[in-house]
Amino acid sequence: MASPIRVLTAVPICDGHDSAINTINLEFIRHGIEVVYLGYHRYVQDIVRAAIQEDVRAIGISSYNGGHVEFFVEVVKQLRKRGADDIAVFGGGGGTITHDDQRVMQKRGVDKIFFAGTSLTGMVDWVHRRYDKQHKASGRNGAPADMQLARKLTQIEDSYANGKAPRKSAMKKSGNTRVIGFTGPGGAGKTTLIDELVLRLLHRDAKSRVAILSHDPSVVGEGALLGDRATMINSQHDRVFMRSMATRGQAGGLSPATEDCLLLLSQSGFDYVIIETVGTGQEAMPFRSKLVDQTVLVMNPDYGARLQLQKIVMLDLADIVVVNKSDQERARTAMSEIERRIEQNERPQKLISTVAKRHRDAGVDQLCDLLTQPLEASKKARTK
Helix, strand or coil: CCCCCEEEEECECCCCCCHHHHHHHHHHHHCCCEEEECCCCECHHHHHHHHHHHCCCEEEEECCCCCHHHHHHHHHHHHHHCCCCCCEEEEECCCCCCHHHHHHHHHCCCCEEECCCCCHHHHHHHHHHHCCCCCCCCCCCCCCHHHHHHHHHHHHHHHHHCCCCCCCCCCCCCCCCEEEEEECCCCCCHHHHHHHHHHHHHHHCCCCCEEEEEEECECCCCCEEECHHHHCCCCCCCCEEEEEEECCCCCCCCCCCHHHHHHHHHCCCCCEEEEECCCCCCCCCCCCCCCCCEEEEEECCCCCCCHHHHHCCHHHHCCEEEECCCCCCCHHHHHHHHHHHHHCCCCCCEEEECCCCCCCCHHHHHHHHHHHHHHHHHHHHHHC
8 A cells, every 4th residue: 555644633621522523533444544533521631642642744624613713723833843843733612713813824834624514525635645655754853853753754654665675673672672562353352451451551660662563454545544542542752652553454453554654663761662452353363473472362251152262363372361341241151162272272361251341350460460560570570
């Protein structure tokens, strides 16, 4: 697939109306645009941080609750402050943004305001014309570390998209970084579980830094909705770097560029790098064992008949199997059936039940313990 335009869309704080932006997102995707959707009720800081890490070419804001002049202009101001003034800002708000407001906003750096009655086709055409040009490789001189890292990741992705994959370097995965792979079917709650895990990692070590490489499917021949950020709460943090990647035509739950992006992240000073695949079913291991230190398979209790368990190859390969949403009625039966299934493997595997949406869930605490113990042990050994 050719390198697509990437935009971030969001709805400001105190605004819970997302039906309009969801309609626009779908139209963008149908016309080959990758949309990183941040969701609604978002602060300026969240939007700017996400736009820089995702290295989007523009931010689209949908605002229906007033205060739009100040909010849009503050986004522009914060982008400039962080050296990301080549990320444009556009948006709309039905009948709440007046033409007088538009003139003020455009004088203060907002690129475009779409008014009620503008066709979706017109918006798509304008975005394609306006944002087709790529960013500079590293941004301005002295650009923040997040921006420099984000644009290096974009270079890697674009090289694959343009059929010029980078030559394999001698770079190795850092031994100081723990890489954890999460996979499992769609709807199992992987994103919520990762978000809760990140909260615990940040609290356990006030200096720890976490990177998340999250994957969503590309629509064949079209764009992609990269929506994991919309359900992330705890991961909207300055010690967390998150990058959303589309599969861009590759099967197996990962992008063609994932391996190289992972190697770059592992050399960038993070304590933990978490990779989340597209929702997978019965596939074999999506991760190369040399790149991932531990693998976690997240399952929903409602997977069907026991025969289905025999078909899930990941049950043979995962280091940890998590039955999430274990407050559901069938969870106890699922735990019993899965336990019998993995006993047949005759290898060390852990089975955990979690309710990721529950505050201070003991199962998530247990998972965090299992994932952090090896790294904590190695840190202690280095300090002796």
